[in-house]
Amino acid sequence: MTASAPQPAPAGTDYPGKTLGIVGLIVAIFFNLIGLIISAIALNQSKKAGYKNTPALAGVIVGAVLFVIAIIFSIVTVVASMSMMGSTTY
Numbered sequence: 001m002t003a004s005a006p007q008p009a010p011a012g013t014d015y016p017g018k019t020l021g022i023v024g025l026i027v028a029i030f031f032n033l034i035g036l037i038i039s040a041i042a043l044n045q046s047k048k049a050g051y052k053n054t055p056a057l058a059g060v061i062v063g064a065v066l067f068v069i070a071i072i073f074s075i076v077t078v079v080a081s082m083s084m085m086g087s088t089t090y
Helices: 018-030 032-049 054-086
Strands: none
Touching: 018 032, 018 054, 032 054
């Protein structure tokens, strides 16, 4: 059995993971980790069916990038608050 290249969906039809990919992309903007997971599931469904799912791929990328930025921001915030606590004088 040979793997077939991703193919575009026929006009007017949905393919597995299409709606979920769009939802995942939107959710990834506001709730990074949840959107990343939803987009990854949609991408996997589309790949199994042999279709290319651009919104799901974008959701994975956006979710991952924003999640990493959120982690870095959290670490910087914690370190900054710890250094402010240590530098107060009485």
